[in-house]
Amino acid sequence: MIKRRDIRWTPFLTLFQREIQRFVKVIVQTVVTPFVSSTLYLMIFGVSLGSQIVLQDGVPYLAFLIPGLVMMGCLNNAFQNSSSSIISSKFSGDLEDLKAAPFSPSQIIWSLSLAALVRGLVVGTVTFLVGQCCYYFMYGDFMSIAAPLVLFSFLVLGGLCFANLGITVAFWARTFDQMSAVSGFILMPLIYLGGVFFSVDHLPGFWRQISLFNPLLYMINGVRFGLLGKSDVDPMTALAVSLLAFLITLGLALNSLRRGSFQRW
Amino acid sequence: MSQSNTPALSIENVVKNYGPVQALQGVSFDVKKGEVFGLLGPNGAGKTSLISIIVTLEKATHGRARVFGHDVSTHPREAKLNLGWVSQEIINSGFFDVEEILKFHAGYYGVSERADRIEYILKGLSLWEHRKKKVKQLSGGMKRRLMIAKALVHEPGLLLLDEPTAGVDVELRMKLWDFVEELKGKGLSILLTTHYLEEAERLCDRVAIIHKGQIRAIGGTRMLIEEWSRKKVTLRLTEPVQSLMHPDLVKGSGQEWVFLTAMTKTLGELLQELKLNSAHLNDVKVDEGSLEDVFMRLTQEGKA
Numbered sequence: 001m002i003k004r005r006d007i008r009w010t011p012f013l014t015l016f017q018r019e020i021q022r023f024v025k026v027i028v029q030t031v032v033t034p035f036v037s038s039t040l041y042l043m044i045f046g047v048s049l050g051s052q053i054v055l056q057d058g059v060p061y062l063a064f065l066i067p068g069l070v071m072m073g074c075l076n077n078a079f080q081n082s083s084s085s086i087i088s089s090k091f092s093g094d095l096e097d098l099k100a101a102p103f104s105p106s107q108i109i110w111s112l113s114l115a116a117l118v119r120g121l122v123v124g125t126v127t128f129l130v131g132q133c134c135y136y137f138m139y140g141d142f143m144s145i146a147a148p149l150v151l152f153s154f155l156v157l158g159g160l161c162f163a164n165l166g167i168t169v170a171f172w173a174r175t176f177d178q179m180s181a182v183s184g185f186i187l188m189p190l191i192y193l194g195g196v197f198f199s200v201d202h203l204p205g206f207w208r209q210i211s212l213f214n215p216l217l218y219m220i221n222g223v224r225f226g227l228l229g230k231s232d233v234d235p236m237t238a239l240a241v242s243l244l245a246f247l248i249t250l251g252l253a254l255n256s257l258r259r260g261s262f263q264r265w
Numbered sequence: 266m267s268q269s270n271t272p273a274l275s276i277e278n279v280v281k282n283y284g285p286v287q288a289l290q291g292v293s294f295d296v297k298k299g300e301v302f303g304l305l306g307p308n309g310a311g312k313t314s315l316i317s318i319i320v321t322l323e324k325a326t327h328g329r330a331r332v333f334g335h336d337v338s339t340h341p342r343e344a345k346l347n348l349g350w351v352s353q354e355i356i357n358s359g360f361f362d363v364e365e366i367l368k369f370h371a372g373y374y375g376v377s378e379r380a381d382r383i384e385y386i387l388k389g390l391s392l393w394e395h396r397k398k399k400v401k402q403l404s405g406g407m408k409r410r411l412m413i414a415k416a417l418v419h420e421p422g423l424l425l426l427d428e429p430t431a432g433v434d435v436e437l438r439m440k441l442w443d444f445v446e447e448l449k450g451k452g453l454s455i456l457l458t459t460h461y462l463e464e465a466e467r468l469c470d471r472v473a474i475i476h477k478g479q480i481r482a483i484g485g486t487r488m489l490i491e492e493w494s495r496k497k498v499t500l501r502l503t504e505p506v507q508s509l510m511h512p513d514l515v516k517g518s519g520q521e522w523v524f525l526t527a528m529t530k531t532l533g534e535l536l537q538e539l540k541l542n543s544a545h546l547n548d549v550k551v552d553e554g555s556l557e558d559v560f561m562r563l564t565q566e567g568k569a
Contacts, residue, residue, distance in 0.1 A: 005374070006375050006377070007342065010377050011373050011374070014369055015372075022361075088359070092356060092357035093355070093357060094356045094357065096320075096322060096356065097370070099322055101345060102342040103342075104342065262322060263322065264354070
């Protein structure tokens, strides 16, 4: 006979643990591959091309690039983790197990999103460490972190936003194509146009105004402020936009869980 | 209703529409505590739709499903805690081995330390030596047993078995039947859907026959057989007769005559109606009706 049953924390912690174990089991795909791509970005754009680029405020291009790549790695992997977990569960059928089990929607959302955030933070940290190596190689010194708490806050907010988006899209998607379309046609352009590789100050007036509607601009610049102590946008504005984006994506994820499909493909 | 009288499962006038298609048309029945209840019906009868509503994968268009008194739509968590479900299709869980899957599954239901229970179930289902294998390394029968193990790991009061022995070889099917009987002996309530009428006849206390979303008959297996099937009586007489007049006569001539009679009619009553006695008989062969006869009769359009 079962003596003790805890349906508040045990289901949540179990699903969180399962999600962590899942991405650890495929660590080549989930951490090593992003490590390789980050290294290539840093070597090609940061070290090779970056040595020929001079920014107006005297910041080396490599130092400008590192926070962008850290955030890009974090966001991409948080999105990939939650969405691929749900999609693979739709293929294998075990998503129906989650529906049949006594989870509350919040327990599912938070378990999946926090595990996705962990993967995002791991990849972000790996990217940062590779960036530090490149920076040392270029300038003989390591970068300092200007505001660690600010850096961590933006990584957490951004990671959770993208984890929630991954959950939303994966629950709504009826086919793998729909999933890929959202990732390829909406999220990737937003990330690349959010100021990972360039400063929005360098954009012509019209395009700069358009960029200001991209929430990722604020998240990426929040991380940049945390690392460098300077960014294209005011950090408080960036924090407000990031918080708002988090609340909206949380609402979307909860809604997708209630209305989306748990049934196997 | 007192707690002790609350049925393990109560289905009340459940309707399920998929667009213009009515999959369930006002289905009602109870599964009593400790009872094995069979839900029999041909493909597309609505069995899996009903199971999907009970486990909340689908919402009923109308009506209620309650598990130990908890409405699955208004109190789903309480209902699900008492529920174990074995789906018709194999679930893969590709990343994890058998033991990990069961630990996670117990955790989903709020149970964190279940090593003893997992060992008991895996041994009972002959999976103990395969506990470190991934699902894809298991045979079809083992996968099916793993699904039963998952459904039992949190000790539910009600087990839903949706065609648990579909695609399973005869030997394993027998083992699973033994295991279900063992569970029944321990007081577990079970709702079983199956195509194997032999399975229902052996395991179920009561069955409901569902066809086109409607319950056509419900009751004890013996009662249904007596009520809905006919027994075949073949009389071999000592001397040939030219004719026998009886409404149950199917065929016959000379010394051999075949009748399809109600299960409740005795041989003596039949002979009396035929104005024969035992001295006229050389031999008698009686083929009892089966659940299959009941099933065929009730699921053939226009005869129910």
